[in-house]
Amino acid sequence: MSLSAVLGILSSLKSCQADIGTGMDIVTDVAIDLAEAQDGEGHPGIKDMEAMILECAQLDREINYFVDVVQQVTSEVTTQQPEAMFSLSDKVKEQFNERIARLSDTELQNHQKVVAFKDSIRNSLNQANQESAENMEELDEDIAVTQSQVNFTCPLTQVEMVNPVKNKKCNHHYDEEAIRGVIKARHSQRKKCRCPVVGCGNTDISESDLIPDQILRRRIQSQKRQSNRT
Incomplete structure (x- = not known):
């Protein structure tokens, strides 16, 4: 496989990553709807959506790791002999697995869209309670x-x-x-x-x-x- 083909694949992964981000926004919107209906933060639907958001966050991180590793490895072989391309796959797999092994739950919880999800649900519930108590319509x-x-x-x-x-x-x-x-x-x-x-x-x-x-x-x-x- 040529380096140009590798770069093309990375570009496709980045597009997939954008779609994942859009999907996370949609899941957050649905969860906000449940919270605004005052079903409560403990509603099983919201918990399920939080699990989906975390899964998407992990996939997003894995794509980032893979792209970083491939870019690093390919930058190393471009200055070497063409024969070095044959070991590219093994190098990528080894370094990618090392990065994934270090991925912690804390890092996923700190993902921007995970934080946004939790903030949105908390703020929706607080706002609903506040509007009810203060009669915001008036x-x-x-x-x-x-x-x-x-x-x-x-x-x-x-x-x-x-x-x-x-x-x-x-x-x-x-x-x-x-x-x-x-x-x-x-x-x-x-x-x-x-x-x-x-x-x-x-x-x-x-x-x-x-x-x-x-x-x-x-x-x-x-x-x-x-x-x-x-």
């Missing part, structure tokens, strides 16, 4: 609309967010594509990325700080549907 409509607009606007693009992520250090929200682009651009210049929210003291944002906010994304989508109907 809040002034203008205040609610103003608050929604503030929460829905990305501080970078100044437009409504599409895929909001929360910074776990300072709890500020940004559109995922916008903030990741800024982080990569700043890091390529060997500079730190500062939180774009005015007055925030967080001067060093990394991609590992970002957690998808599924509940906020659903609220944005709900507002869009309401706007389209009116």
Whole structure:
């Protein structure tokens, strides 16, 4: 197999990885629906979905490991004789198995989408209880609309967010594509990325700080549907 064919396979795996991420978002959405129906966090359906999220997180990590190992091994053989390609498969298998053996449950629990799943369920239950206790329906409509607009606007693009992520250090929200682009651009210049929210003291944002906010994304989508109907 040629190196170009190997790179083609890696590209296909990356596409599969994106589909896995989309699937995890869908599972989280369904779990939020159950939580918002006040079936409770102990609902067996939510527990089953949490298990599915963890399985997807493991598959996502395994793809990352495999891609990393293949890229490392192929970079080593490109400077050697063509005969070295024959040992490529064994090297990949050996190093990949070593990485998988070190994969811990803690690492899976810290996967961004697993954290987002748990945060979403907890926040949905808390919100349902709070709305019931405080009778949120009677809040002034203008205040609610103003608050929604503030929460829905990305501080970078100044437009409504599409895929909001929360910074776990300072709890500020940004559109995922916008903030990741800024982080990569700043890091390529060997500079730190500062939180774009005015007055925030967080001067060093990394991609590992970002957690998808599924509940906020659903609220944005709900507002869009309401706007389209009116």
